[in-house]
Amino acid sequence: MSAEGEKQPELRVGPDPNVVYPVKVQYCGNCSLPIEYCEYYPDYPKCKEWLEKNLPSEFEKVKLVDDTTTEAGSTEDEKKRQKRGGKGMLKTKKKEEVQKLITVSRAPRGKKKSVTVVQGLSTFDIDLKVAAKFFGSRFACGSSVTGEDEIVIQGDVKDDLFDVIPEKWPQIDEDLIDDLGDQKR
Numbered sequence: 001m002s003a004e005g006e007k008q009p010e011l012r013v014g015p016d017p018n019v020v021y022p023v024k025v026q027y028c029g030n031c032s033l034p035i036e037y038c039e040y041y042p043d044y045p046k047c048k049e050w051l052e053k054n055l056p057s058e059f060e061k062v063k064l065v066d067d068t069t070t071e072a073g074s075t076e077d078e079k080k081r082q083k084r085g086g087k088g089m090l091k092t093k094k095k096e097e098v099q100k101l102i103t104v105s106r107a108p109r110g111k112k113k114s115v116t117v118v119q120g121l122s123t124f125d126i127d128l129k130v131a132a133k134f135f136g137s138r139f140a141c142g143s144s145v146t147g148e149d150e151i152v153i154q155g156d157v158k159d160d161l162f163d164v165i166p167e168k169w170p171q172i173d174e175d176l177i178d179d180l181g182d183q184k185r
């Protein structure tokens with residue numbers, strides 16, 4: 001038995017047993033630098049070509065890093081952002097800036113008739129389809145959802161809405177309904 005032999009693991013200096021030596025450095029066939037330096041080489045695109053052919057697994061790594069930083073990637077993001085904030089934003093502006101408010105107005109329909117336009121119900125989380133149906137049966141006339149947050153009731157019922165809306169949806173105070181008067185459509 002050797003006491004020294006037992007102590008050896010604690011005293012070990014030198015190569016880390018978890019690392020395989022010699023550390024393998026892969027050199028680029030295009031610029032002859034270790035491949036992690038290729039990106040600093042002026043002819044990096046050619047290095048990538050070489051990598052793709054000769055060290056596909058390393059190329060994948062380079063490619064992944066590259067894809068997240070290229071200009072193409074960021075313009076793609078830009079496009080998405082613009083799409084997301086496109087049409088919808090113009091109509092309702094930013095959601096968090098929208099005040100809870102309902103507006104009612106009268107709009108001409110034909111020569112003598114008027115329709116009533118109700119906007120803003122969805123700022124109170126009211127289902128517009130349900131609301132349109134309710135107005136239709138309440139006023140016994142046509143009523144439909146005509147926009148993102150707009151219902152048109154076929155008839156001049158604007159003044160009645162100040163009673164009907166708070167009665168149907170108690171969370172809406174009459175003061176939260178704004179009369180926009182007559183609108184030209």
Ligand SMILES: [Zn+2]
Binds near residue numbers: 030031033035048
């Ligand atoms: Zn290279």
